[in-house]
Amino acid sequence: MSISAEDIKKLKQEVGIAAAQRVKSGMVVGLGTGSTTAFAIEELGRRLAAGELTDIVGIPTSFQASVLGKKYGIPIRSLDDVDRVDVAIDGADEVDPHKTLIKGGGAAHTREKVVDSLATLFIVVVDESKLVDKLGSTFAVPLEVLPMAISPVTRAVEKLGGKPDLRMGIKKDGPVITDQGNMVLDVTFEAIADAAELEKTLNNIPGVVENGLFVGVTDLILVGEFKDGKPQIREIS
Numbered sequence: 001m002s003i004s005a006e007d008i009k010k011l012k013q014e015v016g017i018a019a020a021q022r023v024k025s026g027m028v029v030g031l032g033t034g035s036t037t038a039f040a041i042e043e044l045g046r047r048l049a050a051g052e053l054t055d056i057v058g059i060p061t062s063f064q065a066s067v068l069g070k071k072y073g074i075p076i077r078s079l080d081d082v083d084r085v086d087v088a089i090d091g092a093d094e095v096d097p098h099k100t101l102i103k104g105g106g107a108a109h110t111r112e113k114v115v116d117s118l119a120t121l122f123i124v125v126v127d128e129s130k131l132v133d134k135l136g137s138t139f140a141v142p143l144e145v146l147p148m149a150i151s152p153v154t155r156a157v158e159k160l161g162g163k164p165d166l167r168m169g170i171k172k173d174g175p176v177i178t179d180q181g182n183m184v185l186d187v188t189f190e191a192i193a194d195a196a197e198l199e200k201t202l203n204n205i206p207g208v209v210e211n212g213l214f215v216g217v218t219d220l221i222l223v224g225e226f227k228d229g230k231p232q233i234r235e236i237s
């Protein structure tokens with residue numbers, strides 16, 4: 001049974017709110033990027049305004065997260081200002097049974113990997129449509145690439161058996177440019193047998209800044225799903 005866009009939005013909202021409710025006063029919070037995390041950031045702001053939370057600071061994983069954090073009154077800091085990240089809340093484009101992720105649908109995976117990997121507790125928030133048996137079945141692996149290295153990186157990933165596609169803007173002519181001023185190659189692989197190995201291999205190509213495979217980083221996944229017609233949250237830890 002396919003789920004409507006409205007129902008998916010509802011599930012994103014439920015898991016976003018549930019994740020934000022796990023944040024405690026005094027915590028340093030990694031603010032993820034995307035439509036699901038946006039609900040978590042909004043809920044953090046609501047809790048701050050209501051006095052349910054005090055003294056949190058947010059470490060944004062993108063320009064979008066920074067703007068949203070400020071909009072909802074979360075004090076924004078950089079990694080230079082803190083010595084830890086207590087919890088990070090972030091979305092994903094695919095989640096496999098080993099809690100390995102593909103991220104970067106919003107071209108934010110480089111900063112996300114830095115912040116999410118530092119977190120004592122990394123919570124992934126997704127709706128059920130993101131769960132896959134095999135990584136790469138619905139989503140390509142995004143690579144953030146230095147613009148001057150697009151051609152050699154394209155050839156290198158083709159040699160690895162990947163099919164690279166330069167990500168183009170939707171409301172912009174030309175390629176998508178990341179927050180760091182780089183480009184994105186979305187690489188489709190027929191099968192990803194060993195995500196950990198592929199993550200390292202891709203990052204070893206000169207010119208690749210970071211790829212969207214997140215291996216061994218996830219602590220907890222909150223999955224929004226419909227059961228008996230009602231939205232509910234399943235925890236995978």
Ligand SMILES: O=C[C@H](O)[C@H](O)[C@H](O)COP(=O)(O)O
Nearest residue numbers: 034035036091104105106108
């Ligand atoms: O670059 C973007 C991020 O990795 C997002 O967290 C990911 O694309 C999921 O986004 P959404 O919650 O909008 O599906």
